[in-house]
Amino acid sequence: MPRYNPATIEPKWQTYWETHRTFACPRLPKGRKLYVLDMFPYPSGDGLHVGHPEGYTATDIVCRWRRMLGDSVMHPMGWDAFGLPAEQHAKRTGTPPRATTERNIANFRRQLKMLGFSYDWDRELATTDTDYFRWTQFIFLVLFDTWYDEAQGRGRTIAELPIPADVKHQGDDAVQRYRDEHRLAYQLEAPVNWCPALGTVLANEEVQGGVSERGGHPVTRIPLRQWMLRITAYADRLEKDLDKLDWSESIKLLQRNWIGRSTGAEVDFFIGAQPLAASQPKEFDAWVKSRRKTGFPRKAGDDVLRVYTTRPDTLFGATYMVVAPEHPFVERLTTPEQAKAVRAYCDRAARKSDLDRTDLAKEKTGEFTGSHAINPVNGEAIPIWVADYVLISYGTGAIMAVPAHDTRDFEFAQQFKLPIVAVVDPGDDPAVDRDAVLAGRQCSIADGVAINSSDAYDGLATSEFKRKITEDLTAAGQGRGAVNYKLRDWLFSRQHFWGEPFPILHELDAAGHPTGRLRAVPANELPVDLPAAMTFDAAHASPEPPLERAPADWLYVEIDGKRYKRETNSMPQWAGSCWYYLRFLDPRNDRALVDPEIERAWMPVDLYVGGAEHAVLHLLYARFWHKVLFDRGYVSGDEPFARLVNQGMILGEMEFTGYQDSSGDWVSASQVASTADSGFVVKKTGAQVKPVKLAADAVEKQGDAFVLKNNPTVAVDSRAYKMSKSRGNVVNPDQVVADFGADSLRLYEMFMGPLEAVKPWSMEGVSGVYGFLNRVWRMILDERADAVALNEAVADAEPTPEQARMLHKTIKAVTEDLGQLAFNTAIARMMEFVNFFLKESVRPRAAMEGLVLLLSPFAPHLAEELWQTLGHEKTLAHEPWPSFDEALIKEDVVEVPIQIQGKLRARVEVPAEADAAATLAAAKASPRVAELLEGRTIVKEVVIPGRMVNFVVR
């Protein structure tokens, strides 16, 4: 085996690791534990792309390194295997989703094993395994059995939910209904995002700008019975507990923004019992008096319109109110004269998709209801409008509009000529036109000083005003401080076949209609498996779940003489990934989702690596489930992932693009704009141009742009794009392994740049690290020999001081870089080592072995092969990590730069341990320095021993 040939050594060592169970992880950690987790992949039909091995290699390096440090390392892998594509494939071809899924998993498993990752494959699981989703269903039952106790700030079993006396009096059905209303898993008849093209309902977060996130298909809103999870109950804890996590600030911020906590006040505006036009001063006075006595009611009555505002300090500037078209008061508030217009408006709004309500609708729309409400702070009657810029799903679904200090209200007020009253003086900030704001010609949302807000408040700073008026409103029973979240409850049901069935039965009456009573499938009867015999209808395109057509023996159940129908919705793909990290710890347990002893020993995950695309949803959902499991005593901690790192996306190769107009003439890239439908036009004329891909040698750099080499007046675009099938720039890991080997792929992905950065792929870069691995091979082995033999330069010799320094410097640098996940610089240091030792005619065996061990986490196959050739019988996976001796790293003499006026002028060599005085003396003794200092007055001498000297002269 003379030359480095990954195609032979890589399978050899993969087989060795597998047969020796080299990476089997013990049931409980021995010594220090480390749980390192990759975001498990969805096994798509396309196989692995090069983005997967990026994070997987990073974690694998950490795991291999820490095993050599003696830690117990948990490093599992599995499959997030439910998903729509397998079901759509079934509709097209008739192949059952399970068969497609198993085939895809087999391919993914093959590809991952090909890359030599040190997973404990005995722990492999798929979310589609019945032994796995049995426990996913179990956790759903926990959610179903839990209510959130606000007073205690935790989830508790539904049996402990206090039942109000009046509910109790109404009988068992009322009690059951009351419980159902408080469960963390509850049903709701709600408008949902129905996507006909995908044949499913999507969660709000899966809809982006009115089209589906996956595929960009149109989405319409239709009412449907749905399962919801009450994640909003945990919003506060989900936000606060971010503080204790070692996650990047940007990801925490993303989650914080998503949760969207805001503080402000709820305020009731009096509308009277019969809210017709005009104001009703007498009734208002009576209301004010009674409120002073009763205080602010928990639920708003019919006599008021309750709003939520973050700016209670602008109450005096409220000149109108707006309710959402779906607000329950719309009909009551609408006067007969306005009825026709309002009803038409609400109908239109209902039919509008989210897309129409946001992007395209730059112009505000709305209708006057004909009614007025009375502003509690000044008794003024203000008109109530209905408009779709107010969302029913946030706050109370109604707002007080303060056009002077809210951009949206300002636009609306201008549109409909409503009065604008400034109540905050923005002050002398040069960024705002103060006079325009005060005159109501411009909107300012900035804090400032109160004006036009009665003697009691004028002159107060915004924050102080907010505090004071909230107190006053509370005392008057007209308002109270309130907190709101952008986060909505989680739409948890899907109209899919290929998902976890809900372990829920719906009771049927004699006529076969649901009674509304639910029955949970007992935990010991789980799993509820999917029906085996199903045909998939390609034309199926109604919101009705496919399981509605399941065989009757699956669909209907009889218990104690009562007939039940199974729930036919299924769970979303997120469900399985919400808790897989727990199951990895104890994957074959058939008595519990995880043994508590094992859970305590291994949790939390110490390092979780994955793509930033899961920064919000997956991580938020998993944290939510974990907190519920914690509250209910199934896990020992309340956060699952102690440290999170997001790998950056790998883009395709850098591309140069020029633009040609219809006559074939080049157009400079700076004059070209892209259009919405991914075409390109000349900015000025709007004429179509077509993009032309250019070879790298057809362009050159000029200034900070690239231009055509043969026509430098034409600028071209240069950038790397996201890999996509349509662009044709996808890199296939199978091909890279075939050409260069897995070690080269691993090493290249780590050498590209920092783990968290977005980086363009470069095939030439792969061949670069391949060259490095070849040099490592030749440094230690004789590639001209017929059999495996050491290079004759490798000897059992003592390293020279210089060689020892190189070895120990490298050990130190690589070790420190590993601790910071700085793999790119660690590799660079090993390259320096190899560059050095290739020039040495005597290469001490100890130094060679040191490098092999350092390299082994990065390029494990090559390292094992070299280790064996160096005379070792067993794998190096559990060899102790090399240690370094600081004393051997120290240089005897160091070169110190000498600056004059901060400019580098000379260098002098001084003993490494020279102090400031000695260093300064050496500097002055340098002839070059003396010459430059000639005739100058030294004003200041700055000396950092061992680093530099700077003379400030006059």
Place this chain on the structure above:
RNA sequence: GCGAGAGUGGCGGAAUUGGCAGACGCGCUGGACUUAGGAUCCAGUCCCGAAAGGGGUGCAGGUUCAAAUCCUGUCUCUCGCACCA
């Protein structure tokens, strides 16, 4: 529009956190070996300049003995959010 991050050679990126800018790799140039080179080895490679020297980390200022690094302003790019009151 709001929020976050990033701008360093032809390219990917280093820089012990304020102390020699460009480590390491690719590419490129020249050379050696070779039937051959998309193999290997040697030398060179930030820019201007023959050299001495000068300039240089998106741009403009500032702080400092000293700035890629800190501060102010500004431009560009990437990502996220987007009527959340």
